[in-house]
Amino acid sequence: MTRPMCGAGCLSEIVSLQRAVGELHVAVKRYGTDTVLRDLRQVGCLKARFPRRVAAGWIDMVMLNTGGGVAGGDRLDVSVVVDPDCHATVSAQSADRFYRALTGDAPSMVRTRVTVKAGAALEWLPQETILFDRSALDRRLEIDLADDARFLGVETVVFGRTAMNERVRQGWLRDLIRVKRGGELLLHDAVRIDGPIDDLLRRAAVGAGAVASATLIYAAPDAPIRLDALRAALGAADAAASAWNGMLVARILGADSASVRATVIAVLAALRDDRPLPRVWFC
Template sequence: MRTPTLLDQPRAIGTAMVSSKQRAGHSHIDDLHQSGAFKLLFPRRAGPLEAILINTAGGITGGDDFTLSATAGDGSHLCVTTQAAERAYRSQPGQTGHLGTRLKVAADARLDWLPQETILFEGCALRRSLDVDLAAGARFLMVEPILFGRRAMGEELHDVRFEDRISIRQAGDILYRDGLSLHGDVAAMLERPAIAGGAGAMASIVFVTPEAEGHLAPVRDMLGPKGGASLLRPGVLVARLLGEDGYGLRKTLLPILDRLSDNKLPQSWRL
């Protein structure tokens, strides 16, 4: 009989799907499916339909496989967030965790993709992707914050595999593509002035709306010296900011998200 190895250990699998619809001037659940270690909760509050994603496995490690899909139907407003920060834990050699997210927004609808931070731990191996399909006239707000270890705990990342891909299309036209590939001694990479200048946290923001230009100057003022914002094209605002750590990042990030979400930032961000 073959002796079991670490590669034979059970891994976490999670799938979640949610779609929204508009009825009588309010956004409601249209369809919902969840299985494995992914669960969705829907707090009752005024404003958009809010879906809180929970990873009951407690994090992602090598061999885990998670998928999420969310659709904002015609005239509806769907906000998807997370209960807490996601954690990418140490993986065994040869194993990689996967997280794939697909978002779709109909015409005259809005979707806010507002996950809390992803925390990378020493030895993690994570490959994730975010694919967004917007109809003409759709509105979309995205934030993707990343913490490179927990500085308050004295953590440094010297052995990491992290690959991240973001693709946003509208009416078949590519609006935004971004990629991040980190392998090896991330702490040394972050020290380089051309990369992060010693920062330990980063966030990317994309806001697709006809009113994007009106937010550009205020967002630039709020970013301070460790961030930048621009219009990729009319109606598409992008921003990136750095922070010394998670606390420093949030001090700048939350006021910006409050503005771009019309002060409807999910309550889980305040806990």
């Protein structure tokens, strides 16, 4: 008995889909009055670019994912180290798009760790994370601060592109932000949402119909005295802010990403003393 011949495209064969893997490690050091690159390691789809310096004493870094969007099973690892008395701003070339995961796929894995040493400052300013219908994302942001270090960061999650009439009817999300200062845990902010996400977001206790959410964190010695300025910048947005343990935390909700982005920009202007945002935010 002879077996039927199958070519390379035989439908009975199990095809292992290619997955993207990216690693990025960046460390900066002080050189005179400037902050300069100390170490750079790029693997796979993650890259970093260093545009022309905008503010004296600061170094700007722009992250790029050359693989485009992120699919189920992809893994991205980022590490940023800011040496003593250095100042760095990290942004992203564009919004991150997380596409539909196939049945049986592992979730997209994103792991980010930032270390800010004595007297240093880091601004973590990626653009939006856009989740598509049936996407699956497991993401963690770990922030380790020295006792007198400063950190300003924002993470914005958008559930579907409203301008394209998209809704995330099903999906899976695990999103964790942890902040430590001197080894002591200050913040453990965990989001867990899965199943009928669109229906869940309509609930008053979850999103009250919002499809975009931003979390902003400012940890610095002067954080408590900036609370009033932060609340003023929030204006009439659906948002709230609190201060404790030398840290400000604000949550912003919106019916679309544009309104949330406008509020985030206003808050960043208030906390960054009107220094211009990275140019990629306006491209």
